[in-house]
Amino acid sequence: MAFKKQYLKSKAMCKVTFKLSKEQAHAADSVRLVGDFNEWDLTSAPMKKLKNGDFTTTVDLVKNSQYQFRYLLDDKAWENDWEADAYIPSPVSFADNSVVHV
Numbered sequence: 001m002a003f004k005k006q007y008l009k010s011k012a013m014c015k016v017t018f019k020l021s022k023e024q025a026h027a028a029d030s031v032r033l034v035g036d037f038n039e040w041d042l043t044s045a046p047m048k049k050l051k052n053g054d055f056t057t058t059v060d061l062v063k064n065s066q067y068q069f070r071y072l073l074d075d076k077a078w079e080n081d082w083e084a085d086a087y088i089p090s091p092v093s094f095a096d097n098s099v100v101h102v
Contacts, residue, residue: 002083005102012063014102020071022053024082028073031055035069035097042072061102068097 006015018033025031030046037059038044047055061067068088071079080087084098 002081003100007063007102013060014063015058016061016100016102017056017058018047018069018081020047020055020079020081024079025053025055025071025073026077026079027053028055028077030074032072032075033057033059033069034072036067037061037069042075047071061100063102066099066101068099070095070097 002019004017004019006017008015020031030049032042032044032046034040034042034044047057049055066086069081071081073079078093078095080096081098085101086099087096088099090097
């Protein structure tokens with residue numbers, strides 16, 4: 001699974017842990033998670049690179065919402081999450097954006 005959802009009982013939030021495998025990252029040195037939740041900030045903090053080459057990060061998202069996102073590899077190539085909840089055509093490119101429902 002590409003991301004794991006942990007719903008908080010005390011708040012209307014969901015902790016979503018995104019994970020991109022080494023293969024999906026095409027052996028990139030850095031991966032950024034960019035999407036609606038950070039205003040598509042291309043300078044957002046890179047995801048943590050694990051010893052096995054996978055990348056991971058956790059984001060707190062408001063429940064009962066959907067968020068579009070993509071992964072930015074080495075600040076130049078875009079990659080979708082191929083296990084996303086849905087896909088929506090991007091308004092700025094010919095590709096689709098990945099979607100997570102929380």
